[in-house]
Amino acid sequence: MNTIGLFMFDHDLRVLDNPALSMLAKNVDRLICVYIQKPQSDFSKRFSQTHPSAAQIGYLQQTLSELAANLQSLNQSLRIEQGDVATVISRYIKQHGITHVGRTVHAGFNEQQQWRYLKTTFPAVDFSAHSGSSLFLLADLPFKLADLPATFSPCRKRLEQLDIPQPFAAVSHLPPSPITAEYLPQRPAPAAFNRYYAGGETSGQTYLAHYFASPAPAVYKETRNALMGDDFSTKLSGFLAHGALSPRQIMAALQQYEYIHGANESTYWIYVELLWREYFYWYARKHQQRLFSAGGVMQKSLMTCFYPSRFKQWCHGSTPYPLVNALMHELNETGWMSNRGRQIVASCLVNELKLDWRYGAAYFEQRLIDYDVASNWGNWQYLAGVGPDPQGGRHFDIKKQTGLYDPQRAFITHWWGDKDCQPIDHTDMVDWPVGGQWP
Ligand code: FAD
Numbered sequence: 001m002n003t004i005g006l007f008m009f010d011h012d013l014r015v016l017d018n019p020a021l022s023m024l025a026k027n028v029d030r031l032i033c034v035y036i037q038k039p040q041s042d043f044s045k046r047f048s049q050t051h052p053s054a055a056q057i058g059y060l061q062q063t064l065s066e067l068a069a070n071l072q073s074l075n076q077s078l079r080i081e082q083g084d085v086a087t088v089i090s091r092y093i094k095q096h097g098i099t100h101v102g103r104t105v106h107a108g109f110n111e112q113q114q115w116r117y118l119k120t121t122f123p124a125v126d127f128s129a130h131s132g133s134s135l136f137l138l139a140d141l142p143f144k145l146a147d148l149p150a151t152f153s154p155c156r157k158r159l160e161q162l163d164i165p166q167p168f169a170a171v172s173h174l175p176p177s178p179i180t181a182e183y184l185p186q187r188p189a190p191a192a193f194n195r196y197y198a199g200g201e202t203s204g205q206t207y208l209a210h211y212f213a214s215p216a217p218a219v220y221k222e223t224r225n226a227l228m229g230d231d232f233s234t235k236l237s238g239f240l241a242h243g244a245l246s247p248r249q250i251m252a253a254l255q256q257y258e259y260i261h262g263a264n265e266s267t268y269w270i271y272v273e274l275l276w277r278e279y280f281y282w283y284a285r286k287h288q289q290r291l292f293s294a295g296g297v298m299q300k301s302l303m304t305c306f307y308p309s310r311f312k313q314w315c316h317g318s319t320p321y322p323l324v325n326a327l328m329h330e331l332n333e334t335g336w337m338s339n340r341g342r343q344i345v346a347s348c349l350v351n352e353l354k355l356d357w358r359y360g361a362a363y364f365e366q367r368l369i370d371y372d373v374a375s376n377w378g379n380w381q382y383l384a385g386v387g388p389d390p391q392g393g394r395h396f397d398i399k400k401q402t403g404l405y406d407p408q409r410a411f412i413t414h415w416w417g418d419k420d421c422q423p424i425d426h427t428d429m430v431d432w433p434v435g436g437q438w439p
Contacts, residue, residue: 003028004178005100006092008085009035009078010111011372012104012132012243013063014201015070017167020130024102025171027126030178032096033071035064036089037082041110047362050315055335058194059369063242066200074174085114086121093122096178101125104132104243107284107374109291134281135247135274136162141282148286151390155282156275164255167248196334197238197369204239208250211236212257220266224273225340227327227411233338234270237370240277247274277375283388284374291377294356296386304356310424311359314349318420322409323402324348326417333415335369340405346383347396353424357384 005028012018013035025031040051068078081088092098101122106112119127131137138145142158149155198207211217216231226232239245251274258267287297294302313319317328327341337345342364349360361380365371378387385393406412 003099004030006098007033008103013067017246020104031175034079059199063199066202076174105129109289151388201244204244212253221269241370241372280374280378296381310353321398322412322417326412326415329415351395
């Protein structure tokens with residue numbers, strides 16, 4: 001029988017170390033590769049009232065362009081579709097007589113629901129999903145998913161006892177596509193690329209080699225909390241979030257570095273940070289839709305409200321806090337922000353502005369070039385005190401953080417944090433209904 005496979009690229013935009021792609025390719029005679037640009041979910045629309053930023057769109061386009069080129073070198077092509085995933089895949093199955101559908105397991109709740117729907121709707125089609133976004137496989141975990149520790153440290157201690165898996169052998173051949181001519185890969189205009197950060201598998205491989213050839217990994221632990229500079233942290237998150245690089249590839253490069261230059265506290269700490277990512281991946285798989293609920297996995301009752309003007313000030317970087325403003329300006333312009341910066345602005349939204357944390361998380365979803373459902377919503381829960389923080393939430397003293405991480409105000413000056421500082425809840429006398437009836 002002539003078998004036709006459909007591979008759904010999503011957060012695994014690479015050809016190397018992509019087990020789901022390799023396995024599907026082995027099982028079919030012909031193969032169609034698709035990436036679906038999804039419409040914004042109703043949930044994000046409700047909380048963000050904004051659209052993906054130019055930086056985020058440009059970064060994705062560059063990543064897709066590099067994937068298309070890498071598929072082309074294997075005589076394959078990438079089709080880019082827009083629309084609801086279930087609708088697009090259903091159309092392909094019917095139009096092209098698809099016998100097999102493959103994908104990388106996704107941590108997101110919506111993505112898992114769509115997958116279940118497709119499996120139920122097309123029982124005659126062979127659906128297979130493989131892990132490719134996490135370092136470890138579900139079967140490797142030293143606990144059942146339902147028993148994932150409630151906080152990071154006990155989880156880290158158990159994961160550290162496992163052997164680190166190596167990347168899969170490189171794929172050398174993909175079956176040809178049954179669709180010809182009109183379906184050539186769409187290449188975005190170079191002007192749309194993110195001008196600050198490179199995205200994509202080829203750029204990722206080059207960057208990985210560059211980072212681990214530099215002196216930066218040896219001092220990562222001392223520099224990782226900085227706000228500004230090229231290599232104070234690894235800057236690998238964009239590649240990881242889109243799957244242009246896999247965590248296994250990064251660990252292989254880290255181990256190689258340690259073999260040549262020796263391991264130290266800093267190289268170990270890069271691994272620890274990757275384990276944070278791993279923790280949030282399994283946290284999202286375990287908690288499903290509770291990742292997005294106001295009370296988080298703790299199901300806490302929160303006393304929050306929505307103050308549109310405060311939220312707008314936070315998004316635009318016009319709060320009374322220069323450091324927060326500078327960080328938000330950086331995010332809006334580049335699509336990236338340091339980890340310390342993310343903690344500070346998230347704490348400000350929750351503690352100073354007293355807003356529902358989900359508005360902040362949804363705004364990040366539309367802005368970050370490294371947006372990742374598990375890491376983003378998990379970290380926001382942590383900061384808001386409704387997630388895996390043993391201390392029950394974090395409140396960063398903005399003045400103290402400014403003194404510690406921007407003592408000369410170089411970051412604030414660079415990202416014009418002082419320019420538009422405004423007090424919160426400021427209302428002109430003329431707008432205030434002082435002449436009305438008072439009890
Ligand atoms: P490095 O410091 O070099 O760390 C190496 C890698 O470890 C990162 O690339 C990342 O994959 C992982 N990592 C480090 N810290 C964390 C962490 N706290 N949680 C999960 N993984 C981590 N990271 C994302 O990838 N996508 C997101 O959408 C995201 N949203 C966040 C939202 C908030 C409110 C906060 C506080 C953090 C968020 N993070 C997110 C985590 C972290 O800020 C970024 O991964 C990191 O800043 C990216 O820069 P880097 O690659 O140089 O990190």
